[in-house]
Amino acid sequence: MSALDRLRRPVTDRLRRPAPARRGPAGPRAPGAGWSIVAAKELADDLLNARFYVLIAILGLVGAGTIYFSSDAIRSSASQASGTPSLFLLMFLLGQQNSPIPPFYSLIGFLLPLIGIAFGFDAINGERAQGTLPRLLSQPIHRDDVINGKVAAGLAVIATILVALTALVAGIGIIRLGITPSAEDVLRLISWLVVSIVYVAFWLSFATLCSVAFRRAASSVLVSIGLWLGVTLFAEFLVSAVASFVAPAGANASTEDLVANANWSQLLSQLSPSYLYQEATVVLFNPSIRTVGVILPSQAAQLQTGGVPSLLSIDQSMLLVWPQIVAIVALTVISFSAAYVLFLRQEVRA
Amino acid sequence: MSGGAAVARTRAGRSASGSASPVEPLVRTRNLTKRYDDLVAVDGLDLEVRPGEIFGLLGQNGAGKTTTILMLLGLTEPTSGEARVVGLDPARNPLEVKRRVGYLPDSVGFYGDLTGRENLRYTARLNGIDRAEADARIVEVLGQVDLTNRADTRTDTYSRGMLQRLGIADALVKDPALLILDEPTTAIDPIGVVEILDLLRRLVREHGLAVLLSSHLLGQVQSVCDRIGIFAAGQLIGRGSLDQLARQFGEEAAELTVGVEADRATDPSAVEARLQAIDGVARATRVSTVQDNEWTWHIRVRAGAPEPAVRGAILRMLADSSLRLADLSRQPPSLEDIYRRAVARARLDGAQAARSAAEVGKPAGATTTSRRGATDSRGGREHADVGDPRRAGDATGPSPRPASADTRPRKSTGMPSRVKSRHRPQRGPGAGPETRP
Numbered sequence: 051m052s053a054l055d056r057l058r059r060p061v062t063d064r065l066r067r068p069a070p071a072r073r074g075p076a077g078p079r080a081p082g083a084g085w086s087i088v089a090a091k092e093l094a095d096d097l098l099n100a101r102f103y104v105l106i107a108i109l110g111l112v113g114a115g116t117i118y119f120s121s122d123a124i125r126s127s128a129s130q131a132s133g134t135p136s137l138f139l140l141m142f143l144l145g146q147q148n149s150p151i152p153p154f155y156s157l158i159g160f161l162l163p164l165i166g167i168a169f170g171f172d173a174i175n176g177e178r179a180q181g182t183l184p185r186l187l188s189q190p191i192h193r194d195d196v197i198n199g200k201v202a203a204g205l206a207v208i209a210t211i212l213v214a215l216t217a218l219v220a221g222i223g224i225i226r227l228g229i230t231p232s233a234e235d236v237l238r239l240i241s242w243l244v245v246s247i248v249y250v251a252f253w254l255s256f257a258t259l260c261s262v263a264f265r266r267a268a269s270s271v272l273v274s275i276g277l278w279l280g281v282t283l284f285a286e287f288l289v290s291a292v293a294s295f296v297a298p299a300g301a302n303a304s305t306e307d308l309v310a311n312a313n314w315s316q317l318l319s320q321l322s323p324s325y326l327y328q329e330a331t332v333v334l335f336n337p338s339i340r341t342v343g344v345i346l347p348s349q350a351a352q353l354q355t356g357g358v359p360s361l362l363s364i365d366q367s368m369l370l371v372w373p374q375i376v377a378i379v380a381l382t383v384i385s386f387s388a389a390y391v392l393f394l395r396q397e398v399r400a
Numbered sequence: 401m402s403g404g405a406a407v408a409r410t411r412a413g414r415s416a417s418g419s420a421s422p423v424e425p426l427v428r429t430r431n432l433t434k435r436y437d438d439l440v441a442v443d444g445l446d447l448e449v450r451p452g453e454i455f456g457l458l459g460q461n462g463a464g465k466t467t468t469i470l471m472l473l474g475l476t477e478p479t480s481g482e483a484r485v486v487g488l489d490p491a492r493n494p495l496e497v498k499r500r501v502g503y504l505p506d507s508v509g510f511y512g513d514l515t516g517r518e519n520l521r522y523t524a525r526l527n528g529i530d531r532a533e534a535d536a537r538i539v540e541v542l543g544q545v546d547l548t549n550r551a552d553t554r555t556d557t558y559s560r561g562m563l564q565r566l567g568i569a570d571a572l573v574k575d576p577a578l579l580i581l582d583e584p585t586t587a588i589d590p591i592g593v594v595e596i597l598d599l600l601r602r603l604v605r606e607h608g609l610a611v612l613l614s615s616h617l618l619g620q621v622q623s624v625c626d627r628i629g630i631f632a633a634g635q636l637i638g639r640g641s642l643d644q645l646a647r648q649f650g651e652e653a654a655e656l657t658v659g660v661e662a663d664r665a666t667d668p669s670a671v672e673a674r675l676q677a678i679d680g681v682a683r684a685t686r687v688s689t690v691q692d693n694e695w696t697w698h699i700r701v702r703a704g705a706p707e708p709a710v711r712g713a714i715l716r717m718l719a720d721s722s723l724r725l726a727d728l729s730r731q732p733p734s735l736e737d738i739y740r741r742a743v744a745r746a747r748l749d750g751a752q753a754a755r756s757a758a759e760v761g762k763p764a765g766a767t768t769t770s771r772r773g774a775t776d777s778r779g780g781r782e783h784a785d786v787g788d789p790r791r792a793g794d795a796t797g798p799s800p801r802p803a804s805a806d807t808r809p810r811k812s813t814g815m816p817s818r819v820k821s822r823h824r825p826q827r828g829p830g831a832g833p834e835t836r837p
Contacts (some may be wrong), residue, residue, distance in 0.1 A: 084526065087522075087525050087526055088526075091522055091525075095511075095513070098513070117525060141807075155643050180509040180510070180511065180512065181505070181508055181509020181510075182509045182510060182511060182837055184503075184505035184508075185503070185508060185509070185510075185523075185567070185570065186526075188473055188475065188496040188498055188501075188503040189498060189506070189523060189526035189527060189574075190496070190498040190499040190526065190527055190528070191495070192495070273769055397465060397468060397476065398475045398476065398540075399470065
């Protein structure tokens with residue numbers, strides 16, 4: 051009894067101390083914001099979890115495979131390659147013609163959604179299934195702290211691995227090929243990393259949304275993977291079907307028709323996060339790309355012959371893909387806030 | 401900060417600990433109502449839990465116990481009415497309430513890949529308790545629930561009862577002023593139940609916290625709770641100590657068990673007929689037993705009949721028939737009886753009101769509200785009320801009376817009309833009558 055009283059006193063004192071008010075009517079709040087405590091716990095969980103090691107293994111293979119094949123490709127084409135814009139970035143962009151492994155950037159673009167889904171699909175329904183959700187929510191934290199903490203922890207883990215892997219590939223490439231990157235190359239690589247992390251955040255928050263919406267982890271995975279397959283595999287087919295319907299371009303179509311069709315295709319494609327990410331990646335890695343829009347043969351010829359075949363600087367490339375980046379950020383924000391709102395309205399009861 | 405003041409007040413209140421003294425209740429609800437789309441989960445609840453007492457919420461599954469608890473914790477918003485927990489409104493100030501109320505959810509779970517201690521540490525961190533203090537506190541609460549020797553094994557190796565005990569420890573880590581336990585003893589073996597109930601008693605006695613527990617297990621509620629609230633279909637149909645409830649609902653509860661040694665020469669149905677014929681016996685029901693060497697009857701004594709006289713008459717009858725008595729005992733009014741009767745009476749009230757409404761010739765759609773109207777015309781009160789579709793279904797069914805043994809016509813023995821008293825005239829503005837197709 052006396053021991054308990056001794057323990058109790060400090061707690062009560064802390065309760066008496068007025069905490070800084072946050073968002074008015076929501077009331078006072080513990081100094082160490084709730085989300086960071088949740089994030090710290092989730093981070094520890096993630097790092098001990100099997101999927102973390104699977105992730106490292108897969109990404110390690112990606113790094114080893116791509117660096118092997120791309121450096122071969124670069125060596126074989128080194129003679130012609132003299133004078134190419136950036137040999138360093140080619141390492142990430144180039145794959146061997148008939149190699150079994152696609153280039154680094156497309157492999158990562160393929161894997162990022164899966165990684166995001168793997169880290170988010172059971173965020174909330176996992177807690178529900180374990181019966182820990184009511185207990186967690188009856189602690190003095192806001193409900194959004196749970197989602198914030200979980201997404202923050204997942205994103206931190208993925209980002210760390212992604213950055214480490216990219217640095218590793220760059221480092222091995224530098225040693226094997228003896229190419230030194232320019233400052234601009236490094237900047238391009240870093241901005242690609244940032245875009246990739248935002249892209250992965252989209253998939254992570256979408257998977258979290260599914261984990262809020264579906265009580266069973268299996269349904270949540272299925273829906274997330276379904277969206278991923280939809281935007282990567284079937285989007286092209288759907289887009290061309292819709293585009294040909296809206297702006298038909300038959301065998302003897304005029305130039306205007308063809309351009310209209312192509313414009314429609316691009317517009318529709320840009321609804322897909324993976325298409326947006328691809329565009330952003332290609333432009334960021336390749337300074338010679340001057341537009342992501344439709345190019346007519348005449349314009350292409352003009353570009354090649356007329357004027358200098360100048361390269362874009364990093365800021366110009368960024369300007370070119372700024373809309374894509376903003377769109378990816380917007381999609382991320384939308385799916386994140388959807389998860390958030392849905393969770394706030396949900397019943398706690400298991 | 402008003403919160404701090406409230407703590408001081410409740411702590412001071414504990415030392416006074418007089419049940420009748422004007423102690424600030426830890427929980428007080430007024431007309432608390434939660435409505436889902438077509439279902440009233442909690443209907444006009446008035447509840448009070450005072451410091452230093454164990455209050456038992458008793459009710460069937462789906463009676464609204466968990467919903468009530470979630471509203472008290474600010475995890476669900478009430479549709480109307482208000483609640484005060486540790487002096488605060490949980491809908492407005494959920495964090496402060498959750499900081500001072502320990503909660504053990506129904507079927508509690510823990511992170512299986514963490515040890516018991518680590519799970520509790522996480523809870524302590526979420527409550528903003530610093531590391532050193534938390535560790536000391538965790539050692540203490542683990543000792544209280546007798547889990548010290550398993551504290552450092554992963555919780556996925558724990559048995560259900562150990563998880564339940566860890567859940568109580570988890571609720572105690574934050575040093576709460578109020579402990580809310582939702583079905584704390586389900587899935588625990590009988591010895592474990594006794595231990596948990598002992599622990600609760602000890603906590604209340606030694607540390608003066610209040611406990612609000614919900615259960616559908618009557619025996620446990622009966623053994624541990626100071627006061628009991630009986631919940632049915634979202635309403636509190638009875639409340640008070642066991643004695644008070646027995647007085648309210650148990651006045652016709654005299655019930656005897658008669659065991660007779662089996663006799664090949666006698667037909668048990670003949671014995672039953674003779675038992676039935678005894679003056680003062682309302683009904684004799686044969687209890688089927690596995691072994692055939694003894695016949696057992698449950699005898700219900702008619703209300704108002706002197707129970708000792710009935711016992712004497714039974715003995716005389718058995719002696720006259722030269723049957724050998726194996727058992728004759730009086731069953732005290734158990735909480736189970738009280739509970740069954742309270743629920744049945746609440747239903748009966750509804751059914752009667754529905755019938756009287758039908759006699760007046762009102763359309764069926766108005767049954768839900770007019771039922772209550774009739775109840776109130778007897779009580780001399782008037783109000784607008786919410787229809788509960790579930791009970792309306794009961795009321796308008798082909799057989800309005802449930803086929804329970806306890807539903808007999810209401811006697812004119814001055815039975816206090818519990819059901820009426822809960823219809824308070826004041827109602828929230830949104831609580832208009834619901835029309836049913």
